[in-house]
Amino acid sequence: MLKFFNTLTRKIEEFRPIKKGKVGLYSCGPTVYDFVHLGNLRAYVFVDLLKRFLKYKGFKAKHVMQITDVDDKTIRDSQAKGKGLKEFTDFYLKAFLEDIKELNIKEPDFIPRAIEHIREMVVLVKKLEKNGYTYRANNSIYFKISQFKNYGQLAQLEKQDLKKGASGRVLKDEYGKEEANDFVLWKAWQKEDGENFWQTEIGKGRPGWHLECSAMSMKYLGEHFDIHTGGTDLIFPHHTNEIAQSEAATGKKFVNYWLHNAHLLVDNQKMSKSLSNFYTLRDLKEKKYHPLLLRIILIKIHYRQLLNFTFNEFEEAKAIAEKFINFLTNLDFIQNKESNNLKIDFLINHCQNAFGKALDDDLNISQAFAVIFDFMNEINKLADRINVSQAGKIKKFIFEIDEVFGFIEKLDDEYKKFLEKKKSVEIKQLLKERQKARELKDFALADELRKKIEGLGLLIEDTKEGFILKVRDFLGKI
Ligand SMILES: [Zn+2]
Structure with a gap:
């Protein structure tokens, strides 16, 4: 409920x-x-x-x-x-x-x-x-608060506050409780407004x-x-x-x-x-903090609790982000295709219910994080016994709950792109070294470097002009 x-x-x-x-x-x-x-x-x-x-x-x-x-x-x-x-x-x-x-x-x-x-x-x-x-x-046109019976119910204004205030008016947009006065609905044009006015049936103003x-x-x-x-x-x-x-x-x-x-x-x-x-x-971006880490900081404290922001909060947010990314990365590298008796569906259902129940309770976000962390710990313990299709189910579930959290999938994507970028820097370096080895006619070293590059996913075809790179096994072997 x-x-x-x-x-x-x-x-x-x-x-x-x-x-x-x-x-x-x-x-x-x-x-x-x-x-x-x-x-x-x-x-x-x-x-x-x-x-x-x-x-x-x-x-x-x-x-x-x-x-x-x-x-x-x-x-x-x-x-x-x-x-x-x-x-x-x-x-x-x-x-x-x-x-x-x-x-x-x-x-x-x-x-x-x-x-x-x-x-x-x-x-x-x-x-x-x-x-x-x-x-x-x-x-100007004012709202007469004494005319509205329930005025101040939301703010729990005391009757005496109103009595005190009802005698005056406020023209400002913002004011404090002690000024519980008749407030302005339509402000007549004043010189200071300059060109900012509308000529309407209720007068010239805003x-x-x-x-x-x-x-x-x-x-x-x-x-x-x-x-x-x-x-x-x-x-x-x-x-x-x-x-x-x-x-x-x-x-x-x-x-x-x-x-x-x-x-x-x-x-x-x-x-x-x-x-x-x-x-x-x-300001935070200038200081090189990732916006999604700020999202984690803002989201992880219950909305009705005072949030005390300090820069140390980024450490904790980073730890949370990494916990999710590591979890997903490990699932990506699972290669076991054998069937097993692990009750993955049961664990997912259990976590799904607990997650929904936590947020049903006036968005109890700390409890929601806690049940997901418990779930991930359980899964991590099963590690190599999980098979590929189960890993897929778990990942799907994490992305489902991320429809609520709103940072996991995006960070995971960015992490993957980052990995690719890192890989391409490494490949570039290896290509340079191989070129040098060929120039020095050190063919054994050149061959060793070629194998390393292949290991990173690229084939090299030497040509008269130099070489052509081909993506290895892209779309699988046909
Ligand atoms: Zn508003």
């Missing part, structure tokens, strides 16, 4: 999709004004794991991740660089897509951009106006950040959908306000399950540019 911790109820609950076999999944994506940092990447790796496991379980998941390309920060920074908002955000959107690809994060099915959904946002504000949840002040997610999630997933994810820092105000806007507009429950990933610290400190502990994937 699949269970998740639902932030809305602060309980572990059985997952029941609205439509059998299908899951509507929404994640808050990046604000594209800079490269995404490790904390952001943790959130995207978490939802990738969730999505991959849902697919592994046979669900058809429709995943939407929005791009915030108009807000206080994107406007501020695009102006500072003297660029148009679209041109400025295009650059960081492209970088974001490159980064998630390197971490083998599957691209969401829909990646809607806020600036392409202004019409939907205007429609939503008009609905809220009609339902009596808004008021205007200085031409949307508030929270409005973007309500409009885009409901457009692609409907007014009521299954799962919404994000980092815990988004619980308030962002997700709290998303719920208020969406439910006030539709009169329906917005989302059934809210899943939040915990923070990421660097060396036990909050990541910040001033502490020089602020990292992007690009």
